[in-house]
Amino acid sequence: MSEPSKKTALTPATHTTPPAKFSHGVKKGNILQVAGQVGFGPAVEGQAPTxxxxxxxxxxxxxxxxxxxILEEGGATWEDVVMVRVYLTDxxxxxxxNEIYNSYFADLKEAPAARTTVYVGLPAGLLVEVDALAVLG
Amino acid sequence: MSEPSKKTALTPATHTTPPAKFSHGVKKGNILQVAGQVGFGPAVEGQAPTxxxxxxxxxxxxxxxxxxxILEEGGATWEDVVMVRVYLTDxxxxxxxNEIYNSYFADLKEAPAARTTVYVGLPAGLLVEVDALAVLG
Amino acid sequence: MSEPSKKTALTPATHTTPPAKFSHGVKKGNILQVAGQVGFGPAVEGQAPTxxxxxxxxxxxxxxxxxxxILEEGGATWEDVVMVRVYLTDxxxxxxxNEIYNSYFADLKEAPAARTTVYVGLPAGLLVEVDALAVLG
Structure with a gap:
């Protein structure tokens, strides 16, 4: 690639503030990386993520x-995603x-992303975490 | 990159059908991502993956x-892999x-891929899961 | 990309030898992948990693x-990192x-990397493992 690639944070307006100095998503060159997301609803001022x-x-x-x-904040869609990492607790x-996954992705037009699913510990109350890697262009 | 990159599913003929709407591998632009693989033998019609x-x-x-x-389905080899993620249960x-790993990769000609190994839960009967990221071109 | 991309192992001089045939880091094309790192101090001849x-x-x-x-061995810095994967045990x-993370990254000039944190098993004595994906150029 001939130009230096700019690194951009992707921060949807409704997302809760990350609990540490990381970005919800980052775009650099042809790569868009979505950080681990959980089932937090839209941010509410003065309230902890729930x-x-x-x-x-x-x-x-x-x-x-x-x-x-986050994908949309970076001008991408699920169609651009090549890898979905799924962390379940049980x-x-x-x-x-898988039923939920299949319904959600029923209308994909391109090849579905690859996926890895493993079972880990998550903070109390959380049952699922997902991150995603997209290739742009 | 000057042309839009096409997204292609990589589906070896002998692979069992994924348990959900994901691809065993995906190629887009210069990236080839292999989904989490386990020790399932070649698909047998009418039989669950074993x-x-x-x-x-x-x-x-x-x-x-x-x-x-999956790599070969995408025109790649282990030599193109930059990252191997290993999930063990114990x-x-x-x-x-590591002994198995070293024997298997004994003949690599280029630098071996990076690797992360962590210990997670997997479905009953499975002791290991592996995914891989390759860079093409 | 017009030229075939070379794959290079990134091996800092002070790093302990990996326990198997993998590289501490790999650079290929615009991608730099750092293998899972733990809190081992500099290698000491004749002594196991500690x-x-x-x-x-x-x-x-x-x-x-x-x-x-490893990033520096590949001519990169934390500013080039798009994803940090954190494995904790508890x-x-x-x-x-997060406090340690925030202090460490306080001086980042560009957008911080995305991050996923999950809780897994690690070999006895290890509390944390981290790997990282950087995009160059």
Whole structure:
């Protein structure tokens, strides 16, 4: 590439402030990286980030909405995403998660992204975390 | 880059169908991303995906074969891989995994990929999962 | 990109030898990938890799130094990093880790990298592992 690539933070207006010095998303060159998103609803002034609900479905759909907002902030869509990393807390959630995933991505026009799903610990109350790598251009 | 980059799914003929709407691998621009692979043997019509055996060695070698098939489907090889992510379920498997890893990659001609190994939960019966990021061109 | 991209291993002189056939970092095309780093101090001949101390702070700062050495070996800096993956072993460490993170990155001039933090198992004695993806050019 002939020009130096600028690094841009992607910060949707409704997102809660990250709990540390990181960006919700970053664009540099042909790469757009979305940070780990969870099911926090839109930021409310003076209130700590809170998941939209206790269920896997509620949290997953909000998590996807949060990822999508960052993609859109960078001029991208789910169609540009090459990798989705899924962190669940319980292997018993796999089947339900996949149903939600399939419904959410039913209308994709291009090849779906690759995906890795593993089971980890997350802060209390959170059932799912998702990050995404997109290639632009 | 001057042309819009096409997004292509990489789906080796022998691979089992993914359990959700994701691709086993995706190529876009200069990036090839392999989804999390496990030790499932070649797809058998009418049969659920099944690991090739209960041992770490069997599953690891099949997992590597599955990753390689996706790379090759995209016109790439292990030499193009810059990152291998390894998910094990038991820290006691680290030494044996490394022996298998070293034998498998003994003939690499270029610099070996970077690697991160962490210990997570996986669905019952699975001891190892691996994904990979390759840079093409 | 018009020229084939060379793949280069990034191996800081003071780093301990990886426990298997992988590189501490790799550069290929516009991508620099740093392998999972932990709080091992500089290599000492004839001695196994050892964390610099038992505390989260000691290990985290050494881990960041180890990542940075690899970035610098590739002609990059933290400013080029688009994604930091953080693996902790205990959700109770999140707040302290963020304090250390914020201090360490206080002087960043460009947008901070995206980040995903999950809780996993690590080999005995290790409290934190970090890897990083940078985009060059």
């Amino acid at each position: 998941p939209v609900g206790p269920t896997l479905r509620e949290q997953t759909l909000q998590t996807f909405a949060n990822v999508r907002a 292997t018993a959630h796999f089947a339900e998660f | 690991p090739v055996g209960p041992t770490l060695r069997e599953q690891t070698l099949q997992t590597f074969a599955n990753v390689r098939a 820290t006691a498997h680290f030494a044996e995994f | 964390p610099v101390g038992p505390t989260l702070r000691e290990q985290t700062l050494q881990t960041f130094a180890n990542v940075r050495a 959700t109770a460490h999140f707040a302290e880790f």
